[in-house]
Amino acid sequence: MNQSIRLLLADDQALVRGALAALLDLEHDLEVVAQVGRGDEVVAAARAAGAQVALLDVEMPGLDGIGAAAALRAELPGCRSLIVTTFGRPGYLRRALEAGASGFLVKDTPAEQLADAVRRVHAGLRVVDPDLAVATLAVGANPLTAREQDVLRAAADGGTVADIARGTYLSEGTVRNYLSAAIGKTGARTRAEAGRIAAENGWLLR
Amino acid sequence: MNQSIRLLLADDQALVRGALAALLDLEHDLEVVAQVGRGDEVVAAARAAGAQVALLDVEMPGLDGIGAAAALRAELPGCRSLIVTTFGRPGYLRRALEAGASGFLVKDTPAEQLADAVRRVHAGLRVVDPDLAVATLAVGANPLTAREQDVLRAAADGGTVADIARGTYLSEGTVRNYLSAAIGKTGARTRAEAGRIAAENGWLLR
DNA sequence: GGTCGGCCATGACGGATGTCATGGCCGACC
DNA sequence: GGTCGGCCATGACATCCGTCATGGCCGACC
Secondary structure (H helix, E strand, O other): OOOOEEEEEEOOOHHHHHHHHHHHHOOOOEEEEEEEOOHHHHHHHHHHHOOOEEEEOOOOOOOOHHHHHHHHHHHOOOOEEEEEEOOOOHHHHHHHHHOOOOEEEEOOOOOHHHHHHHHHHHOOOOEEOHHHHHHHHHHOOOOOOHHHHHHHHHHOOOOOHHHHHHHHOOOHHHHHHHHHHHHHHHOOOOHHHHHHHHHHOOOOOO | OOOOEEEEEEOOOHHHHHHHHHHHHOOOOEEEEEEEOOHHHHHHHHHHHOOOEEEEOOOOOOOOHHHHHHHHHHHOOOOEEEEEEOOOOHHHHHHHHHOOOOEEEEOOOOOHHHHHHHHHHHOOOOEEOHHHHHHHHHHOOOOOOHHHHHHHHHHOOOOOHHHHHHHHOOOHHHHHHHHHHHHHHHOOOOHHHHHHHHHHOOOOOO
């Protein structure tokens, strides 16, 4: 029999992390060798434990899972990444693939499929939800410029234009211009709607 | 040796549900006898399986976990409820206890504590995160009237006043009045900020 | 070198938003 | 029966917001 596949788990929710470890440890050919709760601890833990596949949640403190996948790609090219996330946002998938991730699963996937996904990723195959792939193609690439994303993110917590201007070191008129551009590009009619649409498409990461 | 505690799991994310089942089945005195992905299937499944403790996520389609706890309380008083949720919102805890839930855990609790929490709930004890309990007392009860919650919820997706008025069958001026009241009560300065604050405190459920 | 696009800014305009005063209707409570 | 508070509405006002035109600066690309 071959050696076990060495896994790293990264998820900020300890309960979910521990439960996934229990689930995966039931498979004789899988072995969870490291668990972390922050994205910026992934590379060091993967290196120390000799992980071959990393299961990465997107929403994590320190560094998001996609950034962690990029860091792994750069520093430990032998360790493949499988993104496991709550939200099947098109922009997440696009950026995950650009970051060199080998797979992308949403958390409402049946639990029985997780181990197989890990094995396929370890074997060098890609694992992507086909529906999400289609949706990602339909949505297209992120139309927002970096600054437009900045002001939308700053507007997300409901501050006034003056607040956003202070937070981004821009003039109020410039903030209004960026918001107007973002509203136009998203097809929205208010800044709040634009922020919601952008967030749903995964355009506000980082 | 005593008989196993019979558990029901309710979580809309299949992967998390299956992983929690794997984790809990590792304990010899616990047995997962039912799994559902919707809140409105909880009571029937619990009755059919003879569940003694129900692990309920708050965010679920059909009926939220707190509503499911209330339904269990009414129809199967012998089955205790343990709420397990991503968000430690004060309003969630308050409403969960009012609904007759026996416990309330957030998902960043260490996995090792989950089984003990189940045992305590089964034994008739309450299990509540003490920090969250303090925060709940500090925040106080929900100050928003039912209509104020309605318009805030309707405003959450970023529509204009006219949209909200159409959706709630109110006049535009009335909508503005309710929004203004909600802004005042939450200490916010825009409707978006008021909506964010209300959501963070768990005041917009249902 | 010219063109394009992102970035930053100003100013002006119309419309939307938040506030306030006011009033009526109803059920609950003393 | 009076009072209180939630609910619904109207109207007016000052402010904020979204849009547009315009301009300058810079790096990329042909």
